[in-house]
Amino acid sequence: MSGTLPKALSPQSVPDSAGRFGSFGGRFVPETLTRALDELVAEYDKAKADPSFQEELDGLWKTFVGRPSPLYFARRLTEACGGAQIWLKREDLNHTGAHKINNTLGQALLTLRMGKTRVIAETGAGQHGVATATACAHFGLPCVVYMGAEDIRRQKPNVFAMKLLGAEIRAVESGSRTLRDAVNEAMRDWMSSVEDTHYIIGSVIGPHPFPMMVRDFQSVIGREARVQSLEAFDGKLPDCVVACVGGGSNAAGIFAPFVADDGVRLVGVEAGGRSSEPGQHASPLTFGRPGVLHGSYSYVMQDDDGQTCDVHSMSAGLDYPGVGPEHSYWKDTGRAEYIQCRDDEAMKAFDMLAKSEGILPALESSHAIAKGMEVAGKMSPDQNLVICLSGRGDKDAMELARLRGEEW
Amino acid sequence: MSLLDETFAKLRSEGRKALLPFITAGDPDLDFTGDLLKDFGKAGVAACEVGVPYSDPVADGPVIQASYQRALESGFRLQQLFEMRKRVAAEVTIPTLTMASYAIIYRVGLERYIEQSQEAGFCGVIVPDLLVEEAAEFSKLCADRDFNLIQLVTPTTPRERQVRIAESSSGFLYFVSVTGITGERNELPPQLIDNVGWLREQTDVPVCIGFGISQPEHVAKLGPVADGLIVGSAIVRRIAQANAENRGEVRGEIDRYVREMLAAINAVK
Numbered sequence: 001m002s003g004t005l006p007k008a009l010s011p012q013s014v015p016d017s018a019g020r021f022g023s024f025g026g027r028f029v030p031e032t033l034t035r036a037l038d039e040l041v042a043e044y045d046k047a048k049a050d051p052s053f054q055e056e057l058d059g060l061w062k063t064f065v066g067r068p069s070p071l072y073f074a075r076r077l078t079e080a081c082g083g084a085q086i087w088l089k090r091e092d093l094n095h096t097g098a099h100k101i102n103n104t105l106g107q108a109l110l111t112l113r114m115g116k117t118r119v120i121a122e123t124g125a126g127q128h129g130v131a132t133a134t135a136c137a138h139f140g141l142p143c144v145v146y147m148g149a150e151d152i153r154r155q156k157p158n159v160f161a162m163k164l165l166g167a168e169i170r171a172v173e174s175g176s177r178t179l180r181d182a183v184n185e186a187m188r189d190w191m192s193s194v195e196d197t198h199y200i201i202g203s204v205i206g207p208h209p210f211p212m213m214v215r216d217f218q219s220v221i222g223r224e225a226r227v228q229s230l231e232a233f234d235g236k237l238p239d240c241v242v243a244c245v246g247g248g249s250n251a252a253g254i255f256a257p258f259v260a261d262d263g264v265r266l267v268g269v270e271a272g273g274r275s276s277e278p279g280q281h282a283s284p285l286t287f288g289r290p291g292v293l294h295g296s297y298s299y300v301m302q303d304d305d306g307q308t309c310d311v312h313s314m315s316a317g318l319d320y321p322g323v324g325p326e327h328s329y330w331k332d333t334g335r336a337e338y339i340q341c342r343d344d345e346a347m348k349a350f351d352m353l354a355k356s357e358g359i360l361p362a363l364e365s366s367h368a369i370a371k372g373m374e375v376a377g378k379m380s381p382d383q384n385l386v387i388c389l390s391g392r393g394d395k396d397a398m399e400l401a402r403l404r405g406e407e408w
Numbered sequence: 409m410s411l412l413d414e415t416f417a418k419l420r421s422e423g424r425k426a427l428l429p430f431i432t433a434g435d436p437d438l439d440f441t442g443d444l445l446k447d448f449g450k451a452g453v454a455a456c457e458v459g460v461p462y463s464d465p466v467a468d469g470p471v472i473q474a475s476y477q478r479a480l481e482s483g484f485r486l487q488q489l490f491e492m493r494k495r496v497a498a499e500v501t502i503p504t505l506t507m508a509s510y511a512i513i514y515r516v517g518l519e520r521y522i523e524q525s526q527e528a529g530f531c532g533v534i535v536p537d538l539l540v541e542e543a544a545e546f547s548k549l550c551a552d553r554d555f556n557l558i559q560l561v562t563p564t565t566p567r568e569r570q571v572r573i574a575e576s577s578s579g580f581l582y583f584v585s586v587t588g589i590t591g592e593r594n595e596l597p598p599q600l601i602d603n604v605g606w607l608r609e610q611t612d613v614p615v616c617i618g619f620g621i622s623q624p625e626h627v628a629k630l631g632p633v634a635d636g637l638i639v640g641s642a643i644v645r646r647i648a649q650a651n652a653e654n655r656g657e658v659r660g661e662i663d664r665y666v667r668e669m670l671a672a673i674n675a676v677k
Contacts, residue, residue, distance in 0.1 A: 018541060028510050028537045030467040031573075032587055035564040174473065180464065187466040192588035194564065292511040292537075293464065305486045306515030307463040 019208020024325035084379035098391030124179030125317030126158025128202030203247025204324030207295030218253025271313035272340035360393035426454030426636030434479035469591030532556025631676030
């Protein structure tokens with residue numbers, strides 16, 4: 001890649017100083033956390049103004065993560081779909097196997113700048129847990145990762161990796177024993193440890209400034225994809241960009257640098273699970289309503305009493321009843337469109353990518369692959385479509401074997 | 409002036425302090441919650457907080473979190489809480505408040521939550537996750553309807569911010585004793601007394617201390633500096649023992665505990 005990246009932490013038009021993306025976002029947390037959040041805003045502002053911060057992060061991204069990740073032309077997949085040229089932004093090739101590392105290194109650097117000495121995190125699929133444990137190992141910070149007991153069962157390889165990296169895993173047995181319960185438990189830990197602990201949130205969710213900050217760190221994906229597209233498509237931008245949306249960090253990261261480009265269609269893919277029945281999917285942007293969850297105002301799956309609904313996805317990383325507030329903003333302003341992909345469609349796409357391109361995608365990313373193929377099929381061969389391949393599928397091998405009834 | 413305002417005005421004029429128990433609505437069921445409200449009134453507590461179970465609490469420790477889960481698993485619905493409160497209206501004349509996550513209030517609708525609460529007999533609400541920056545609209549609606557909005561200050565809240573929070577609160581200010589979640593504690597932070605004392609000089613709104621308070625010794629120590637003390641987990645832990653056979657015993661045990669705490673607070677000068 002020979003082009004120059006646009007300025008890394010470039011100012012965006014949203015959120016405002018209260019952390020609002022239109023009406024979405026904000027801060028709905030106990031008062032105890034306010035000072036830590038204010039401190040984080042102040043430190044992040046200082047870091048943005050300090051060229052040495054971005055230099056250090058760029059250096060880590062380059063030599064430790066292996067960035068830039070390639071923009072790969074999926075020739076056989078394109079032939080099979082018979083429409084637009086399909087390109088994959090290969091975040092699966094990053095160190096630790098997913099886009100999550102982009103953010104955890106940035107937040108670990110902020111942890112050090114704030115003089116905090118301990119890190120906590122929550123994880124669903126385990127990719128964010130592994131990325132946090134990796135960043136902490138790199139900097140010598142102690143790390144505690146909260147993970148739902150059900151997710152621990154589904155994601156054993158990542159659990160083991162986190163332990164090898166020196167992190168302490170705390171199983172969360174409450175509620176649905178998945179990501180949302182892990183977020184609750186991490187928040188509780190933070191309430192008691194906020195003086196010396198930074199909570200590295202792994203997606204574009206939570207109270208301000210997390211949705212903004214995680215988007216900024218992840219937008220390296222879109223900034224690279226932009227430059228790479230201009231090179232690969234004779235000076236043109238992609239016609240369409242597709243990414244999966246759980247909390248929505250890889251999608252926010254690849255979308256954000258294209259938001260001002262009206263000609264680029266942005267498509268987010270939510271987990272359609274087994275069906276559109278309540279409890280059988282994890283699609284708040286499709287079936288939810290604006291409400292408050294985990295510190296911000298965004299589309300959520302809630303009942304009429306405001307209780308969070310159970311959700312389902314075969315992918316632990318998408319099994320979440322809320323979504324980042326900026327996605328809610330993009331949905332309501334019509335800037336991005338959000339569609340669903342069922343478990344079985346994602347599974348087929350997994351097989352398709354494995355056999356046609358020799359790439360095992362994460363189950364999360366398989367959702368984007370499935371719908372990206374559909375969208376591409378309806379476009380013309382002179383158009384280009386970029387899918388964010390947010391992570392690799394090794395971590396899902398055991399779960400896939402279980403779902404297919406095979407012995408491991 | 410709400411019933412809660414009147415209660416604190418009277419206590420202040422008599423130089424007395426308030427004990428405010430917290431219980432979780434619907435744990436183990438709403439009849440039991442109603443019975444406890446009646447018992448508390450007879451025992452002489454100043455007011456009672458009724459926690460609305462929420463699926464994703466972040467300020468609560470394991471004891472209260474588990475009580476929310478029990479209530480939700482047994483089918484708790486908000487409207488049933490309001491109906492129960494109406495049913496016991498004749499026997500419960502102390503001020504009662506709900507403690508509810510903003511997720512719930514927002515879903516029900518801000519005005520509707522206030523209206524339904526007042527119709528049911530609640531005189532205010534404590535919202536643990538509504539920061540002063542986000543509270544303007546709800547605070548105004550509450551003030552317009554003489555409905556108390558109780559907000560929280562914590563050991564990490566800067567002093568000028570404490571004053572801002574006091575300005576948008578009514579009924580009382582909930583001073584969180586520790587940096588952390590709800591739950592019984594043996595030790596409370598040494599600077600707590602000075603901090604509460606300072607805040608009481610800045611505002612006319614009564615200041616009550618909560619989180620971690622469970623023993624008569626806490627009452628004796630903190631009572632003199634505050635307008636009231638809030639006791640939650642110590643009661644909810646006892647409720648957790650209740651089952652179909654032993655309800656009377658558990659009620660009796662809670663009554664004895666509350667009366668012991670009341671004796672301690674009534675001894676405070």
